[in-house]
Amino acid sequence: MSFSKERPFLLVGAGKMGGAMLSGWVAEGIDTSALIVCDPNVSGQMSELLKQYGIRHVSVIPDDLRAGIVLVAVKPQMMDDVLPALKSAVTPDTLVLSIAAGTPVAKFESVFGAVPVCRCMPNTPAMVKRGITAVFPTASVSEESKKDVDRLLGAIGKVVWLDSENQIDLVTGVSGSGPAYVFYLAETLSEAGRQAGLPGDLADELAIATVYGAGELMRLSGEHPSVLRKNVTSPNGTTAAALEVLMGPGGLQPIMTEAVSEAVRRAEELAG
Structure with a gap:
């Protein structure tokens, strides 16, 4: 179902990801009078955002609250404490969304019963x-609820729908944790520039602008990354020389494959 002042949209957890999503919704003009944020420890910046837009903030779930949509944005380790406290706010037609890694649908159904649930895996570029x-x-x-989800999550980027729950852990390893891999790429590129002899601040600027620009080029061109790579690689040129290292037997692909596998393994471990 949709949400309203009478059946509000309840955001549980306004940390980095929950806060990022909330900022995106506010920027898109969501009805803030139908929003409630439940978090006993909001940051000063988030507190200012809530005050600025008149968003109701509570530390515990009010007894009389019946939510239209609930988004659970807390760490997986907190679920055993958080979900029972939400039980009074969830009715059979409440749409429950979760962005917690490693927390299966069955966990929510064991607390709330057979309510509609969407497991979601966003990432920090939200x-x-x-x-x-x-x-x-x-x-x-329902199809109506899927449209609600598309509108909510579409405000912070792209939305893709999965066919099976086990794909969530795989997504976690690629796009959920993926921004950290890209940040580390920029970090290592900058450090390589330093070691080559560039001043530190210049190396940082070059690395960050290169990663950002390449990402935007991929987004706008619509070309597959492999095509773009080939387009900028002249035979026997400088880029080709570097790629011989990055694409070698001990290069980036086997390392990235292992890294994603480890992230997936950890997500599965969190799920028990």
Whole structure:
């Protein structure tokens, strides 16, 4: 179902990801009078945002609250404490969304019963409306609710729908954790520039602008990354010399494959 002042949209957890999503929704003009944020420890910056837009903030769930949509944006380790406290706010037609890694649909159904649930895996570029969120819906999620999810998550980036729940852990390893891999790429590129002899601040500027620009080029061109790579690689040139290292037997692909596998393994471990 949709949300309203009578059946509000309840955001549980306004940390980095929950806060990023909330910022995106506010920027898109969401009805803030139908929003409630539940978090006992909001940051000073988030507190200012809530005050600025008149968003209701609570530390515990009010007894009389019946939510239209609930988004659970807390760490997986907190679920055993958080979900029982939400039980009074969730009715059979409440749409429950979760962005917690490693927390299966069955966990929510064991607390709330057979309510419609969507497991979602966003990523931190949501903070600048360049995120991508993968969503797995249970069979009880209606087409109307899917449209609500598309509108909500589309405000912070792209939305893709998954066919099976086990794909969530795979997505976590690629796009959920992926921004950290890209940040580390920029970090290592900058450090390589330093070691080659560039001043530190210049190396940082070059690395960050290169990663940002290449990403924007991929987004706008619509070409596959492999095509773009080949387009900028002249035979026997400087880029080709560097790629011989990065694409060698001990290069980036086997390292990235192992890294993603480890992230997936950890997500599965969190799920128990």
